[in-house]
Amino acid sequence: MVRRANDEHAYVVTYDVADARRWRRVFKLMKGYGRWLQLSVFHCRLDGGRRADMALALERLIDPGKDHVVILDLGPAGEVEFAVESLGKRFEPIERRAVVV
Known part of the structure; x- marks a missing residue:
């Protein structure tokens, strides 16, 4: 299957950043790309372009010798039933909405 650049995929992004200042920068960046x-x-x-932008921005923020970011591609967003088992704090799924840039 060929993936078009504008096809949205669902991702889970998780990170372990050693420095509190870098961690805050990564957190702030990620708030612009997804739901916490x-x-x-x-x-x-994210579509292919936004995913590439996110990865590039993350690479610029982290220290590759001390930090680690994992980007899990769950597949085409329209085909993924994102089910989360949440213990404790209530989880609310991401709404699909248009973003004006």
């Missing part, structure tokens, strides 16, 4: 699930975990719906 918990401390260092975000759920994102």
Whole structure:
């Protein structure tokens, strides 16, 4: 199957950043790409261009010798039933909405 650049995929992005200042920068960046699930975990719906932009921005913020970011591609967003088992704090799924840039 060929993936078009504008096809949205669902992602889970999680990170372990050693420095508190860098961690805050990564957290702030990720709020612009997806929904915060918990401390260092975000759920994102991104097309190929936004996903590439996000990865590049993350690479610029982290220290590759000390920090680690994992981007899990869950597949085409329209085909993914994002089910989360949440113990404790209530989880609310991401709404699909248009973003004006």
